[in-house]
Amino acid sequence: xxxxxxxxxxxxxxxxxxxxxxxxxxxxxxxxxxxxxxxxxxxxxxxxxxxxxxxxxxxxxxxxxxxxxxxxxxxxxxxxxxxxxxxxxxxxxxxxxxxx
Amino acid sequence: xxxxxxxxxxxxxxxxxxxxxxxxxxxxxxxxxxxxxxxxxxxxxxxxxxxxxxxxxxxxxxxxxxxxxxxxxxxxxxxxxxxxxxxxxxxxxxxxxxxxxxxxxxxxxxxxxxxxxxxxxxxxxxxxxxxxxxxxxxxxxxxxxxxxxxxxxxxxxxxxxxxxxxxxxxxxxxxxxxxxxxxxxxxxxxxxxxxxxxxxxxxxxxxxxxxxxxxxxxxxxxxxxxxxxxxxxxxxxxxxxxxxxxxxxxxxxxxxxxxxxxxxxxxxxxxxxxxxxxxxxxxxxxxxxxxxxxxxxxxxxxxxxxxxxxxxxxxxxxxxxxxxxxxxxxxxxxxxxxxxxxxxxxxxxxxxxxxxxxxxxxxxxxxxxxxxxxxxxxxxxxxxxxxxxxxxxxxxxxxxxxxxxxxxxxxxxxxxxxxxxxxxxxxxxxxxxxxxxxxxxxxxxxxxxxxxxxxxxxxxxxxxxxxxxxxxxxxxxxxxxxxxxxxxxxxxxxxxxxxxxxxxxxxxxxxxxxxxxxxxxxxxxxxxxxxxxxxxxxxxxxxxxxxxxxxxxxxxxxxxxxxxxxxxxxxxxxxxxxxxxxxxxxxxxxxxxxxxxxxxxxxxxxxxxxxxxxxxxxxxxxxxxxxxxxxxxx
Numbered sequence: 148x149x150x151x152x153x154x155x156x157x158x159x160x161x162x163x164x165x166x167x168x169x170x171x172x173x174x175x176x177x178x179x180x181x182x183x184x185x186x187x188x189x190x191x192x193x194x195x196x197x198x199x200x201x202x203x204x205x206x207x208x209x210x211x212x213x214x215x216x217x218x219x220x221x222x223x224x225x226x227x228x229x230x231x232x233x234x235x236x237x238x239x240x241x242x243x244x245x246x247x
Numbered sequence: 248x249x250x251x252x253x254x255x256x257x258x259x260x261x262x263x264x265x266x267x268x269x270x271x272x273x274x275x276x277x278x279x280x281x282x283x284x285x286x287x288x289x290x291x292x293x294x295x296x297x298x299x300x301x302x303x304x305x306x307x308x309x310x311x312x313x314x315x316x317x318x319x320x321x322x323x324x325x326x327x328x329x330x331x332x333x334x335x336x337x338x339x340x341x342x343x344x345x346x347x348x349x350x351x352x353x354x355x356x357x358x359x360x361x362x363x364x365x366x367x368x369x370x371x372x373x374x375x376x377x378x379x380x381x382x383x384x385x386x387x388x389x390x391x392x393x394x395x396x397x398x399x400x401x402x403x404x405x406x407x408x409x410x411x412x413x414x415x416x417x418x419x420x421x422x423x424x425x426x427x428x429x430x431x432x433x434x435x436x437x438x439x440x441x442x443x444x445x446x447x448x449x450x451x452x453x454x455x456x457x458x459x460x461x462x463x464x465x466x467x468x469x470x471x472x473x474x475x476x477x478x479x480x481x482x483x484x485x486x487x488x489x490x491x492x493x494x495x496x497x498x499x500x501x502x503x504x505x506x507x508x509x510x511x512x513x514x515x516x517x518x519x520x521x522x523x524x525x526x527x528x529x530x531x532x533x534x535x536x537x538x539x540x541x542x543x544x545x546x547x548x549x550x551x552x553x554x555x556x557x558x559x560x561x562x563x564x565x566x567x568x569x570x571x572x573x574x575x576x577x578x579x580x581x582x583x584x585x586x587x588x589x590x591x592x593x594x595x596x597x598x599x600x601x602x603x604x605x606x607x608x609x610x611x612x613x614x615x616x617x618x619x620x621x622x623x624x625x626x627x628x629x630x631x632x633x634x635x636x637x638x639x640x641x642x643x644x645x646x647x648x649x650x651x652x653x654x655x656x657x658x659x660x661x662x663x664x665x666x667x668x669x670x671x672x673x674x675x676x677x678x679x680x681x682x683x684x685x686x687x688x689x690x691x692x693x694x695x696x697x698x699x700x701x702x703x704x705x706x707x708x709x710x711x712x713x714x715x716x717x718x719x720x721x722x723x724x725x726x727x728x729x730x731x732x733x734x735x736x737x738x739x740x741x742x743x744x745x746x747x748x749x750x751x752x753x754x755x756x757x758x759x760x761x762x763x764x765x766x767x768x769x770x771x772x773x774x775x776x777x778x779x780x781x782x783x784x785x786x787x788x789x790x791x792x793x794x795x796x797x798x799x800x801x802x803x804x805x806x807x808x809x810x811x812x813x814x815x816x817x818x819x820x821x822x823x824x825x826x827x828x829x830x831x832x833x834x835x836x837x838x839x840x841x842x843x844x845x846x847x848x849x850x851x852x853x854x855x856x857x858x859x860x861x862x863x864x865x866x867x868x869x870x871x872x873x874x875x876x877x878x879x880x881x
Contacts, residue, residue: 166865170858243855 154195161188175227175237179220186216248332248455251317259317261304262329262382265339266392268304269375272297273368280364287364291354294367298350298374302343309336316384316455326451330384333746334589338381338518341597345510345604346374348724352608353502355721356615360500366406370506373399377511381518385453386435389522393431393483393515397424400512404499416495423492423807427482431519434475438526441468454522461525469530474537476519476526484516484571487545491804493568497560497621501611504560508567509604514596517574521589527582536675539579543666543679543686546572548801550689554696555798558621559610562697563603566647569686570599570659576679577662581749583676584669590746591665595658597742598646598735602655605728606643612636612717612725613701617710625708626701632714635722637702639729644698646732648691648765654735660761661739663687668751687761691768699776 161184168181190209197205227237234241251259276293279286308331318328350370357363376395383389405417439452441464450456461469480486485493493513497504507513520527520538527534546569553565574592581588613629613636614621630637646655663683670676706712716722743749799805875881 170862170865239857242857 151195151199154191158188158192158195161185161191173239175223175230175239178239179223179227182223183216183220186212186219190216248314248316250455251315254317254319256317258308258311258313258315258331259329261307262317262331265301265304265308265343266375266379266382268297268300269294269371269378273372273375276364276368276371280368287361288358290364290367291350291357294371295347295350295354297371298343298347301374301378302340302347305336305339305343309340316453318384318451318453318455321385321388324450324452325387326385326453327388328384328453329382330454331382334518334521334593335381337593337597337742337746338514339378341600342374342377342381342510342514345600345728346370346377346506348727349502349505349510349604349608350374352505352611352721352724353500355718356502356611357500362406366403366500369399369402369406370503373403373506373511377515380515384455385451386438386457386523387452389454389519390432390435393479393519394428396512396515397421397428397483400424400496400507403503403506404496406499406503410498412495413498416492416498420492420496423489424482427479427489427516430475430482431479434472434477434479437468437475438472438523441465441472457523458525461523462529464529466529466531469526470534473523473527473530473534476523477534477538477541480516480519480575481541482516483519484513484575485545485568486516486541486572486575487548488803490545490549490568491800491807494556494561494564494800497558497564501560501607501614504564505604505607505611508564508607509600513567513571514600517571517578517592517596520575520578521593524578524582524587524589527578528585530582532583535579535582537579539576539583539676539679542572542575542577542579543682544572545569546576546686547682547689550686550693551797552800553693554689555794556693557624559613559623559626559697559701560607560621562623562693563606563610566606566690566694567599567603569690570595570603570647572686573659573662573683574599576683577665580662580666580669580676580679584673586669586749587747588665588749590743590749591658591661593746594739594742595662598654598658598732601728601731601735602643602646605639605725605732606647608721608725608728609636609640609643612721613714615717615721616714617708620708620710623697623700626706626711627704628702628706629711629714630702632706632711633716635716636725639725640702641698642729642732644694647694648768649687649761650765651762652733652736654732654739656762657736657739659687660758663761664753664758665751667757668753684761684764688764688768691765692772695769695772696776699772703777 165181165183165185165188168184169178172178172181190212193205193209193212197203197209230241231237254260272294276290280290314332316328316330318326321327350367353366353370357366360366373396376392376399380389380392380396383392401417401421404420405414407413408417438457442452442457442460445460445463446452446456478489482489493508496507499507527538549565549568549572553562553569556562556565574596577588577592577595580586581591613626613633616633617626620626642653646653649655649659663680666676666680666683670680706714796802872881
């Protein structure tokens with residue numbers, strides 16, 4: 148069995164990568180990928196703890212979380228499709244109308 | 248006088264409904280008339296019946312035969328409520344009763360006007376405002392209704408706004424009475440300011456308490472308050488320096504003139520002084536002399552101006568000013584002599600309401616059948632053609648001059664006798680007696696000048712040849728009012744007892760002196776205008792200078808518009824406008840601009856880039872976590 152701390156370290160690394168991604172990337176698809184990485188780091192964290200304390204309900208929650216992540220990705224794609232129809236591009240710069 | 252605690256008391260409910268019903272009818276008539284063309288012909292009936300209900304409720308209050316007041320919290324030390332005592336009941340019955348008859352007349356008189364629903368809605372509000380003023384228990388509430396009455400008079404005088412004369416007359420009435428209103432509100436401020444230190448803390452500043460505590464307020468402060476309030480009364484009741492709006496107000500429909508002169512507007516000023524009578528009674532004596540001499544001088548001055556007018560309604564307007572002067576001086580007499588003479592003044596007010604409504608309605612009937620010719624020189628010989636109307640006018644004229652046995656004899660001569668009676672003890676009143684006596688003589692002269700020119704001789708225009716009596720809906724109020732003018736004298740004793748009695752006796756030759764003057768005045772008017780023995784034109788030409796001054800209304804209009812308004816107020820307004828534009832507006836705009844500038848800097852924070860927001864969220868989260876760690880919360 149892999150020690151808990153190893154799994155948590157991987158989860159932390161994934162979280163950092165995802166956070167860096169959503170703060171810096173310029174393209175819509177990359178943004179969605181970064182969010183997926185973030186969500187999955189959290190999932191990994193929960194699973195690791197669930198195994199550690201031998202409680203299966205944590206695993207069930209992660210299954211739910213994966214389903215929600217899928218739905219959220221679908222919504223994200225829908226937004227970007229709508230954005231593409233408006234501006235012929237899905238760069239995050241084209242979302243800058245939301246200001247003074 | 249006792250306080251009623253609960254609102255659901257029949258007396259309180261009746262008193263509130265008296266003024267609420269006509270006021271509620273205002274929007275109802277206006278909106279229904281606007282929405283349904285067909286409703287307009289019923290608007291007059293609706294307004295008339297509403298005011299009739301008010302009259303019945305007033306009679307109910309009278310039949311209760313009790314004095315009470317009701318008050319309920321409003322704001323600060325002020326309460327709203329009703330104040331019911333013989334004075335206000337008598338006024339409410341007079342206002343609603345006379346107003347009812349005038350509304351009934353107006354159903355016929357305004358019957359063909361396309362905007363009659365607006366007319367009836369406004370007159371209903373007018374009457375409701377006056378009834379509220381009469382019954383209010385607080386001077387602030389009084390002032391609100393006072394302003395409502397002023398607003399309605401503006402709307403109604405300018406009812407035919409498409410006539411330039413009517414529009415400017417409405418503005419003049421509004422602005423002149425506004426001068427009075429400013430004085431009134433200053434007077435109320437002084438009154439409250441001097442009352443607050445003596446009143447028990449927490450006691451409401453109601454009329455009841457004003458009357459109760461007036462005797463312990465410093466005399467000079469009361470006199471100042473009284474003089475300022477008198478200014479307000481002079482504005483509304485058209486007394487000497489502020490009487491100029493009334494003759495111009497004749498541009499409105501005649502029924503409006505009748506309402507203003509008889510029932511609603513001008514009596515408000517007299518009622519105001521009578522309402523807070525103890526304030527004058529306990530004030531320094533100069534306030535009483537001011538009331539007396541403003542009244543007496545106005546009674547005299549208006550009489551001279553009435554002599555030279557040719558517009559039938561303007562003659563009546565000047566007679567109103569003159570009679571209001573009598574009422575005010577009756578109050579002033581009592582104040583100077585420290586006696587309670589409200590009853591004598593209010594009795595004349597009520598008699599005057601009947602006779603002036605009668606005279607204006609007959610004038611309205613004449614105008615109705617003469618197609619709005621108002622110049623008496625174009626009338627003549629109407630007695631044969633409109634027998635009922637002109638007979639009623641004769642009754643009105645006899646009542647106005649105080650010819651026995653009409654009611655005017657009992658009311659007006661009483662005031663003149665009273666002034667003589669008091670002048671025996673107080674020589675300062677002596678001049679008032681002379682002024683009032685001459686005023687009575689002048690009243691006779693101009694009233695019968697008008698009557699002889701209108702009623703006798705040959706018709707001087709085509710319309711006058713074909714005049715005839717108006718329909719019955721207009722004649723009925725005239726007949727009722729003439730009966731009242733004739734027989735109301737028998738109620739004199741009862742009325743004096745009801746309001747508060749004051750009795751005196753005089754030698755007979757003083758008592759009948761006004762009557763002799765009346766007979767003499769009628770004879771002179773007959774010589775000039777009834778027969779052709781003297782020519783009025785020749786007389787006017789000979790007395791050229793005096794005639795010119797009187798004809799120009801003593802140049803008071805000229806003074807007000809051309810000198811005070813054009814030379815003084817206009818330039819003052821420029822300065823005030825500059826102050827407003829650059830200092831008041833500058834201050835307000837400056838606040839706005841400074842926020843605008845601040846916003847133009849801070850809004851740069853909103854970049855519109857979602858990732859920046861996310862960065863801020865994460866930085867904020869980290870800061871909170873660190874803070875939590877330091878403070879040991881986590």
